[in-house]
Amino acid sequence: MVKVLVDDTEQECEEGMTVLQACEQAGVEIPHFCYHDRLSIAGNCRMCLVEVSPGPPKPQASCALPISEGMAITTDSPSLRAARKGVMEFLLINHPLDCPICDQGGECDLQDQALAYGFERGRFVENKRSVGEKFMGPLVKTVMTRCIHCTRCVRFANEVAGVDTIGMLGRGEDVEITTLEQTLDSELSGNVIDLCPVGALTAKPSAFRARSWEVDKTFGIDVMDAVGSNIRIDSKDGRVLRILPRLHEDVNEEWLSDKARFSCDGLTRQRLDQPYVRKEGKLQAVEWQEALALVAQKTRQARARCAALAGNHCDLESLYALKKLLQGQGSQMFDARQGGAQFDPSLRGGYLFNTTIARVAEVDALLIVGANPREDAPTLNARVRQAWLHGKLRRAYGVGVRCDLTYPCHWLDDKPQRLLKIAAGKDGVFETLSMAKRPMLMVGYDALERSDGKEIWRLCGAIAEKAKMVREDWNGFNLLHRSASAVGASELGFNRGLEGVQSLLVAMAKGCVDVTFVMEADDFDTEALDRCFTVYIGHHGERTAQVADVILPSAAYTEKSGTWINMEGRVQRGFAAVSPPGKAQASWRILRALSETLGAAPAWNDLQGLRENLTKEHPELGEQDRPLKAAWTSLGKAGALREEAIVARCDNYYMTDPVSRASETMSACTRTRRELRTAASRTSASQASRP
């Protein structure tokens, strides 16, 4: 520990901290633009000036100055204020006075600090410099004249996102941030908007829609992937305008994936806003009573021959209500793994991301099986990249579809048979894993959604066991979920059996099911529904709604208060930002009303009551924001594997669920990426043909 004096108060700081960090620890705010605690230090805005003694007799940039024992730091004095004022005046020399038409207005660091340190009038009479707009893809809008060259975006792209297409060209007055007219080819590109301290980079989809102080800010949980990113939903006039990340050190830090951030415009398109019943082959709008009465009648007739299938966005409460409804009918046919992922939902250690997201930083050897973490969980992948960049990760191996993960990964094979070799413990990969201090295995849905998924899952368990990845203080076995409801459904017992949805679909196709409830699930083979009466509880008129017999409109994730469990087993709660459109209701409400119509009203009447019942049955889920503990149990002996190669189950990161498929922004992203990839493959083809 190092002792320093911050404005005459003694402060104990860790060695290696910078003066700025020491001041922040002491609760003194130092103005700054370029410094960001998650990025490397640039020291180029010169706003964070302080005086230190002993030290040079002039103000020092505190962000780049390490502390030393006994250092006395002055953070406020007349000369400092004058110095900062001078820096501010220089920053404003070329910055346009266009705050009234700038989207950053109200949440602009430059605006805020100009209020404290700026002159009341400009003394600069010469022409201001103007810089041409840059193209940065469909998400990031640029007004580069406003740029103050803090290089946060460049550092973020290089260090966190792992793309090197953005840079600062030129020098002096000619300096420009540019991407050379290329899209930022990253799933995290939206974060440069938050990082930009001025209005140079703003969000294109929500441009000119609202001022930051006009929007209602609601805390929510993201459901686009299984990370459970903490989000802030900004809404105005009953519409979600934009989604921003909320700081959570152990989950998403302060980053958010592009799909989570920008697919919200899909929430207003293709929505189901009233109940429908299929009459004479056509869906017709009806009142709730009629729809519920019909469903109740069919359900009563079907008795135990009811089944339920839930989608990726379902909250814990709805899953619980649906499970209770079916159990009331004597049915045990339900599952939430619509893609057909195979794992044993009764073995918690086998389906959690056991290492926990935060401890990914410690990993030193990694084996990826049938997953593309860059697309499955972009914020998690950024952590793996950090482990490679700043941590100890030196060896990453992959079995499955070759992809660029922003860190070097040695792709061994695309056939799962390669795993047998590793499990036999006779090759270099096994040796690396077993010698490593913090080895990690990630098995993903590309592998689990195969018909031999459970065998691959068991084989991965065997590898983890044999390589001693599960130890007293470390668990290296991880299931990388794609679905935000997967862990929750498994915890509730909503997921059943290793085969999961496959056996359910077979039962439906065989005609063993009379009534099927499909809750917010559209990504499965709807042909299986042909022989049963289908009740769709969902929010988008998509694949399942087309074949449904009754549609009960429900609320999307931004429109309901709900609980989700992320892949590491962290129970988190989100709140309703806007009300659902038209007559749509939260799914748990619909299910409660249905139970009542069935004459089997549950013991609870409201969300509070539901949650009390739920936590009584599953006491562990009552504790929020802490990863569930899982004891390791053997996953069983693996059976035969198919000879086929593992293939990618989703080919487009931007469109994976009804909300993102309905989003115009996401379709623009899809288009841009396709163009980019075609151009890149053309280049590499021509390079490959070089002599």
Add this chain to the structure above:
Amino acid sequence: MPSAAPAAAPSAAERFSFRGAFAERAKKEIAKYPEGRGQSAVLALLDLAQRQNTRTNCVTDAAVETIASMLSMPRMRLEEIASFYTMIHRKPVGKYHLQCCQTTPCMLRGGDRIQRCIEETLGIRNTETTADGRFTLSQVECLGACANAPVVQINDDMFEDLTCEDMERLLAQMKKGEASKGMPKGMPKGMPKEVLKPGSQCGRRGAEPREA
């Protein structure tokens, strides 16, 4: 990791590789640094690429591409470096690059007249290149030879204590192509000194006082 894909793949004619002495020198430059730290040689390599390109005397896109893959550096990093240093050109530059100093000492000693002389003789302005692609004029800040002001740097050599007559003579010599043999941006450095003599044009050997 994918490096920035160029707008279009360079065609065969645009492809670049270090040749002969340049290739040897490039290898030597990289070898100066420890294993895996070859990126430190980036400036040397950019300079070599520029000198090898006697046609346009600049670093071409193809050269950037080649150096990027030689040093396993993202293309954007190279663009940043190349655009920062004024000695590295990304746009074509004439065979003779005239850098005319306009900082205070040179200006007081008639640097502005020298520049005007160049402008009038060649018919180009600051940052422009003559139509035949032989001369480029750049107005620059201090070249560090204030004692011998006014100063013009032509390619690698300094021409000091200039008068307009000197400048005109120099330009005429260059135009005649006397100095073109074995000239400049190539590796055997400098130009035939007996023709176009660099250094002080009034015969001073250093900064000693001039005879009045």
